[in-house]
């Protein structure tokens with residue numbers, strides 16, 4: 017679980033696996049067609065976040081335990097994903 021506390025709100029929880037499956041990087045989604053190329057069935061049930069880094073002030077980058085480290089999630093996108101578990 018990833019717990020995010022937004023300003024003036026209660027902490028919200030995001031499941032790590034849905035987060036990984038929603039990755040929108042060029043390795044997971046075809047840039048031309050927008051079609052998801054990631055096989056979500058291949059994402060381990062017990063996937064975890066092993067590291068995270070801030071990207072400027074607009075996004076965060078996660079490193080997942082499957083070695084995937086190219087997914088950048090804007091705060092806006094994470095906010096809209098809240099309560100996905």
Ligand SMILES: [Zn+2]
Pocket residue numbers: 039040041042043044045084086087
């Ligand atoms: Zn990705």
